[in-house]
Amino acid sequence: MSKRIIGMIVTICAATTVLWTIGLIVTIQDQFFYEASSIKQPKQTTGNTKKNDALSIVALGDSLTRGTGDETGKGYVGYVVDELKKQTNQHVQFTNLAIKGQRSAQLISQLKQKEVQRQLKEADIILMTIGGNDLFRGGEALRDLSTTQLEKEKEKFVQQLRTIFQLVRTVNNDAPVFYIALYNPFNDLDNGKETSAVVRSWNYAASEVAADYKSIICVPTYDLFELQVNDYLYTDKFHPNKEGYKRIGERVASLITLTKGEK
Amino acid sequence: MINLVYNEMLKIVRKKRLFIIAAIVAVLVSLFTYAQFKQIETIRERIGTTDWRTQLQQQIIDTQNRLNSTGISEEWKKFLKIRLQQQQYYLDNDINPMAPGAPTFMRMFIENSIELFLPLLVMVIAADLVSSEASGGTIKLLLTRPVKRWKVLMSKYIAMILSTSFIVFSVALLSYAISGIVFGYGGWNLPLLTGFSIQGEELNTTAVHLIPQWKYLLIEFGLAFFVSLVVGTLTFMLSVLIRSTAAVMGIMLAALISGAILSSMVSSWESAKYLFMVNLRLTSYISGMAPPIDGMTLSFSMTVLAIWALGALIVSFYVFTKRDVY
Structure with missing residues (x-):
């Protein structure tokens, strides 16, 4: 196995570790420090295609x-x-x-x-x-x-x-x-x-x-x-x-x- | 230190385990993709429409009917009731929780693998990190070098962390790449609801908010990484304590599987919530499923897991630095 492949894998590992740590930080910020103020307003897509021919x-x-x-x-x-x-x-x-x-x-x-x-x-x-x-x-x-x-x-x-x-x-x-x-x-x-x-x-x-x-x-x-x-x-x-x-x-x-x- | 870690990574990569794990993931993902595809097709056939609202409504009615039938256990009833309220909430807000697409599949896959599949994969790597050196005798060579013992162990631990994140990454990448062939690669911005909290049999929706699917996935994979790390650390400790790799795997396997069984039957044994194995399903707090035992929350589970991992880490370092090696 060449050194370059191992180097690449280690780099991927390090990069993804950072990514997942960010994920954990986002989790903590989103789940624990969410202010229940802004109530969601989903896009209203109702009433589409009233009748199909079925x-x-x-x-x-x-x-x-x-x-x-x-x-x-x-x-x-x-x-x-x-x-x-x-x-x-x-x-x-x-x-x-x-x-x-x-x-x-x-x-x-x-x-x-x-x-x-x-x-x-x-x-x-x-x-x-x-x-x-x-x-x-x-x-x-x-x-x-x-x-x-x-x-x-x-x-x-x-x-x-x-x-x-x-x-x-x-x-x-x-x-x-x-x-x-x-x-x-x-x-x-x-x-x-x-x-x-x-x-x-x-x-x-x-x-x-x-x-x-x-x-x-x-x-x-x-x-x-x-x-x-x-x-x-x-x-x-x-x-x-x-x-x-x-x-x-x-x-x-x-x-x-x-x-x-x-x- | 960096050289030591590099050295450990070299050992892990040489053993080719990482590639075997990636291959296992690829096979399983293909299987699940096919199963999911079949399932969607059956539902479509049964109801005769692809409209998700109709399908979700039908699911709600089916759940209501199951609730009304006699002879289902109280725990299951509670679980169904909470899911029912959640589905109704999605429907009332006109959000499709299951819009097909590779990201949705990733979400489903990680939610189902966080408890058992992912920890098992991590265990395969972590189980022989130290024990194989002990049983193979190479530990002596390692310790005769002019490096402090804790540094040797630390380098192994960091290598474990790195390979864990590699495993989580390969699950993410492969589930996206393979399922996308069937379901399409779009759907990153699909809105999803999170922040449900459960009180007894009721679903509390006061803190519910919308987040795009990519953020939802980032959260779930972050949690999956956290769970894998905890399981990895525990396995690591066993690997330090026990010379036989097979024994390490056996013990971890028993613990993980008992956790999967326990979480479906412990609701009356309250102190079981301090066991690490019933706390592994962190993603159900994000999606708003009923926890195995009343009163368990995301912060509770994460704290319990962190304490277990910390304890395991202290034990490993203490034992490894004090032990006589001969």
């Missing part, structure tokens, strides 16, 4: 939209997207904003976020499920079927649903919204008749709210789970399984072709 689908809501219970992880939205991909050669862009266990009040606060609104604005199709957690509260409601309490809950839910639809429509006035209504996972239990009645009345209330807005479609799922409910439920006896999601997905997908044809 078909944009945005999904909102709770565990159903998330796909809990489907071992493939798709959920009904996955099947809808698959179906649409088959029908169109347009590029499909899909965002799932659903959060497990979300109730209507939480969805309202989510809808107020800037970025969520931006995505909704660009959406061509909006899919949503909400209300399941408001109603079933993780099985609690079953034990306590007192009508006054349930009426109160329903009243609250209806109001919040109205706020949700209102928010969605202010952000995006054109995209069809498919609100997937509730089914009764408990209709084979002893008090199946009573729980079914409650689910029906909630669904009715929800479809009344949906009817007040332009192209918000309330998609029934109650009938899909009416016979042999356990064949379509996941082992938790609450969320649908793969077959259950497929049924919901097929129904929603069929509606989307229709509305697109009408346009």
